[in-house]
Amino acid sequence: MASKVTKQSLDVIASNFSSSLTKFRHLVRRCDFLALDLEFTGLHTTKRQNVNNSDTHQVRYLKIKDSASNFQMLQLGVSLFTWVPSSPSASSTSTTSSASSTLTVNSTDTESDDEQEEDLTSTDGIWEVHPFNIFVMPSGNIKSQTTFLCEASAMKFLSDNHFDFNKCIADGVPYMSHADHEALSASRESYIRKSALSDSKSSINISNIRQEDRDFLDAVLAKVKGLRENMEAEENDGEDQDEEKEDDNNDTSDDAEYLANMDADVFAWPITTDAATGNKSMILPSCNSFRRRLVYETIRREFNNDMVVTKDSIQDYGRASLKITYFSIPEAKRMYDEEKLQNDIEEMRAKLHEQIGARHIFDAICEAQKPVVGHNCYLDLAHIFQKFHRPLPETVNEFSQMVHQHFPVVVDTKLLLSSDSDLYRAVGGRTSLGDAYNALAVRNPQNDSALAVPLRFAENYDLYASEDNQIKHEAGYDAYMTGSLLLHASQTMKNTTEEFRRWCRGEDIIDLSGSKKSSSSSSSDTSSSSSSLMNCTNQLFLMRMQRDVTLHFPGPQQQQQRDLYVHVTGFPLSSSTADFFTAFPTCELNRVHWLDNDNVFLQFKTVEGVVAALDRSFAPLPSVAVAGAHPDDDLEDILNQTSSSSSSSSSSSSATNSAMDVHSLGMQMYVDYERSLTAGESTTIIKKRRRSVMEADDKEVVANNGNDNDVIVLSSDDDDDDEDDSDEDDSPAAKRRRLDTDTEDEKKDGYCVVM
Numbered sequence: 001m002a003s004k005v006t007k008q009s010l011d012v013i014a015s016n017f018s019s020s021l022t023k024f025r026h027l028v029r030r031c032d033f034l035a036l037d038l039e040f041t042g043l044h045t046t047k048r049q050n051v052n053n054s055d056t057h058q059v060r061y062l063k064i065k066d067s068a069s070n071f072q073m074l075q076l077g078v079s080l081f082t083w084v085p086s087s088p089s090a091s092s093t094s095t096t097s098s099a100s101s102t103l104t105v106n107s108t109d110t111e112s113d114d115e116q117e118e119d120l121t122s123t124d125g126i127w128e129v130h131p132f133n134i135f136v137m138p139s140g141n142i143k144s145q146t147t148f149l150c151e152a153s154a155m156k157f158l159s160d161n162h163f164d165f166n167k168c169i170a171d172g173v174p175y176m177s178h179a180d181h182e183a184l185s186a187s188r189e190s191y192i193r194k195s196a197l198s199d200s201k202s203s204i205n206i207s208n209i210r211q212e213d214r215d216f217l218d219a220v221l222a223k224v225k226g227l228r229e230n231m232e233a234e235e236n237d238g239e240d241q242d243e244e245k246e247d248d249n250n251d252t253s254d255d256a257e258y259l260a261n262m263d264a265d266v267f268a269w270p271i272t273t274d275a276a277t278g279n280k281s282m283i284l285p286s287c288n289s290f291r292r293r294l295v296y297e298t299i300r301r302e303f304n305n306d307m308v309v310t311k312d313s314i315q316d317y318g319r320a321s322l323k324i325t326y327f328s329i330p331e332a333k334r335m336y337d338e339e340k341l342q343n344d345i346e347e348m349r350a351k352l353h354e355q356i357g358a359r360h361i362f363d364a365i366c367e368a369q370k371p372v373v374g375h376n377c378y379l380d381l382a383h384i385f386q387k388f389h390r391p392l393p394e395t396v397n398e399f400s401q402m403v404h405q406h407f408p409v410v411v412d413t414k415l416l417l418s419s420d421s422d423l424y425r426a427v428g429g430r431t432s433l434g435d436a437y438n439a440l441a442v443r444n445p446q447n448d449s450a451l452a453v454p455l456r457f458a459e460n461y462d463l464y465a466s467e468d469n470q471i472k473h474e475a476g477y478d479a480y481m482t483g484s485l486l487l488h489a490s491q492t493m494k495n496t497t498e499e500f501r502r503w504c505r506g507e508d509i510i511d512l513s514g515s516k517k518s519s520s521s522s523s524s525d526t527s528s529s530s531s532s533l534m535n536c537t538n539q540l541f542l543m544r545m546q547r548d549v550t551l552h553f554p555g556p557q558q559q560q561q562r563d564l565y566v567h568v569t570g571f572p573l574s575s576s577t578a579d580f581f582t583a584f585p586t587c588e589l590n591r592v593h594w595l596d597n598d599n600v601f602l603q604f605k606t607v608e609g610v611v612a613a614l615d616r617s618f619a620p621l622p623s624v625a626v627a628g629a630h631p632d633d634d635l636e637d638i639l640n641q642t643s644s645s646s647s648s649s650s651s652s653s654s655a656t657n658s659a660m661d662v663h664s665l666g667m668q669m670y671v672d673y674e675r676s677l678t679a680g681e682s683t684t685i686i687k688k689r690r691r692s693v694m695e696a697d698d699k700e701v702v703a704n705n706g707n708d709n710d711v712i713v714l715s716s717d718d719d720d721d722d723e724d725d726s727d728e729d730d731s732p733a734a735k736r737r738r739l740d741t742d743t744e745d746e747k748k749d750g751y752c753v754v755m
Helices: 015-032 055-071 154-158 167-170 178-195 211-236 237-245 253-261 264-267 291-302 330-352 359-368 379-390 396-408 413-418 421-426 432-439 475-492 497-506 577-583 608-617 635-647 652-658 671-681 720-724 732-740
Strands: 033-040 073-085 125-135 269-271 280-283 307-314 320-326 370-374 408-414 455-457 565-569 590-595 600-605 666-668 698-703 711-716
Touching: 015 073, 015 359, 033 379, 033 475, 055 379, 055 396, 055 671, 073 379, 125 167, 125 475, 178 330, 211 280, 211 291, 211 307, 211 320, 269 608, 280 497, 291 307, 291 320, 359 379, 370 475, 379 396, 408 413, 413 421, 413 432, 421 475, 432 475, 432 577, 565 608, 565 671, 577 590, 600 608, 600 671, 608 666, 666 671
Parallel strands: 033 370, 125 455, 370 408
Antiparallel strands: 033 073, 073 125, 269 280, 280 320, 307 320, 565 600, 565 666, 590 600, 698 711
16 A cells, blocks of 8 residues: 655755656656646736737837746646556456545556557557646756745735745755856956966965964975975986895885985874875875965976875865975876866866756756646747746747747647637636636536546645645646646547547547548548647747737747837826827727836828827927916916916816827827837837826926027916825726736736736
8 A cells, every 4th residue: 555645745945856857757768748736936027017009029029028037937837748548467456536536557667668569559548647736946056046036916916825945945946957057167267277376366466364374375485495405306316216226125214314304294284105106195184275276277387397285185174285296207287187177177067967856857857858838838839948948039929939849849728718619618718727617627527428538646746636735836736637638628628538648659640629630631630610730839928918819939020010009108097099090090099008107009991090190299288388488487387376366267278178189299109119128128118298297296387598589488287186086986097907917817827926
């Protein structure tokens, strides 16, 4: 009997990552397909990054890129789905595939089986699932990972769904992207090679060091020089000593005198001889890191041709002893330096390899080349490639090519459910992950006609089989729901296991409406209105866009014209759609697209209408000449005159207040709006007046001193009265709030935060 599975058995953290990675690499090579899901710290850095139906492919990508570049992935969920055929002698217990039950089959452990070619025609068996819930946290040691943003609503959302922040921060698996790995490897190798040169490091100014450190350095230099002189003397006198050995064999007076004349302190430090090379080494007393650096730099500067300093042993409190080795043969010293350089580079590369961390999961998936399944996974894929591969490119076409190069087959179940009419009806029009899973994958006891997919969790991976452990918005469980949803969608559309598995291997085209089309069949064999799994392959669902607008892999994406769109901001908060039609009555305004309470896109019918709208916003400001006014008059008197004049014509001013002042609007063409997203900051928006001026309570006084007959021009803004009522329930702003709130369906689509 299998032991009870604890929560930690599915959670992959730093302490068990190595063993989990070994299993994952084996299982991902065997699986038929895999499903992904992520949890991250936020969605939008600013309001202008919210997605809307006016986005082009490039603008939508830039918003996704901004989110993936600034927020952090906290959890990576990967569920591996493998078809396990039943052996003739295996007995199976058939149950339905529900969120609370599993099917058990007496089959061999998939983790211990050797890889072998499987029979795709096998119809008796079961889908086995291996979920991995990986906590991810940057180490902070890499420049690109030192900071990331958190969105308050996202963190609250994760907390409400029982996300374990302590585990993520304390035990999350670090990672290093391919780009960071390449940059660090090149930078550190360059540093190592430069450090091998004698003049590569900045030297310590010996004149500024403490006297005790200077005394230590002088003692070391004296002993090193003594060692060198003694060793050279030994070499030069070697032949003479051999010749005189027989004559002086019984006479030790010369040796005694020689030893007596030598500096006794030289022999106070141990001297060893390498039996293989004959090189002699002297062991220095242990010292701190500063003194070791003094020795390194000085020996390299003054004795680089035949001396080498290495660390001999490490002791407590940061102290270590050094070994100084003397090379009597220059060629031996050169060979030693080359070997040490290569060893240092290899050691550096090995240490960097240990920091790859969670990127190993990404690399294993890329190597396996299996279909990757996600639900509304545009942002998920952007995060994966931003964190594990390299910074996202500037254009959407480059991004789509990059994804397709590493993930040849991608399926978005959100797009699959939305594009097929039968599937859309089957889920009741609710295509969010949780709702669709409940509609298709969870067996309703009262609905006997529901189709069941044979599905089970692998042994030691069956935590999610218990209802108590089915935690939505945990990446591992969401990944399981995504893959299970794909299997049930295929089953609902009458596709067999053989057909589905052939699609997984790219061998056949499956029509989810029930008909199949081989490479030799004609196009008339398949209904033009049918939606096939192949037709949804390598396409991503785009929120708030028309259903036929998708992101294609590998691209290029279809160009979307926005020449008739003008981005507008700077209008009063009480403005409504009707106000824009009133403000541009002769400009052929077609539609108003609300981005948020401060930004809209005006869509015109013709280019001439766009030009007319911009010209209208540039029209001269209306001016009111005050009789008898002079630049030297007191400002308060001038304002009093204007106030009395305004009160006498209240009916006309009331009509003016209700209309939008086009001179307060900031307007820019769509291409400039897109350029502002590319630059990462707002470009200068064409304005006639600042909005702060329009909303100010005080009157603005503008003096025109161009002529002798000076005229004081006064302009007033009475829009404040309208804005005071903007908080009422029947105000235009209140009616428009529904445009800034996602539907319940969009809130649940694979994101960890309510937008």
